[in-house]
Amino acid sequence: MAAPIDFTTGIITGTYVFHSNALQFKDGAEIARFPIWDFLADSRPYGAQLVQTVPVTRTSRLPRFRE
């Protein structure tokens, strides 16, 4: 019999180092499967477009402050 409320948790981690198309290192989960890949679409290294990305809505930014 199922509990009144069931909890299922999990963790996923991954890393990606890109130096050139010929020199890349990956470990853990495939980054292109996660929304972070789209989130970083505008700042990926040139030539690192592994998957077609969809337009993302950029987060609103605070006004740039002077130092």
Place this chain on the structure above:
Amino acid sequence: MRQLGFASAVSTGKGALEVGAENGLRFPGAHIAFSRYYTTIKNNTDQEVEFDFPFVIEPGELTLLGVRDGDTAHLRVGGFIDFRLLSPAGPFGGTYDESTGRLFDYFAEIDFDDSPNAANLLMVLLVKQSTERSFATAGYNGHLSLPTIPAFGELTVYYDMYAHMNVLDSEVGGKVRLGDPTDLIGGTGVGLIQRQALSDTPEPGTLVLFAAGITGILAFRRLT
């Protein structure tokens, strides 16, 4: 990988996320680390349930080393919390309506043009020199009210965190992190706190006590 720099992501079962990347040898390229904690709450009752989601963002750092020429590097840490809610639909059940959304996001960055930007994270300037620019990010304690889970519904919460450094110029490196993913010791993590349902209609016992109280007050005023 350590020869070219490293990226590290840590997550404990309690949802303590830490991410970091370092480009110590100052090569052009990208270093990305990401962590995800997720939890699915399946409501097997015929009552709706509600949960709160407290979470912690550990203090962090963004440090850029080397001469900057205005299109040098982009350093960014951040994260977001999304949800996916399944609500039973149809006259006989068995199907679900699905809704998704973003509950919270935050980031701190040194952009390609050298400017610092942040949302929901406090950046503090540590060093500003011609060959080094460094910021610390303050820790953050957040608390979210998760969407109501209908009877026999299901809610999944995704908490993503990342550290990202993209270097375009040679002899430029740095470090970007939230928490310290190299110590392999998790922080506080997240929680799930069930909100108690508030009954809209007072119970009969409460009404009896209320009526007795009013009667007593009226009797006391009549005596005085």
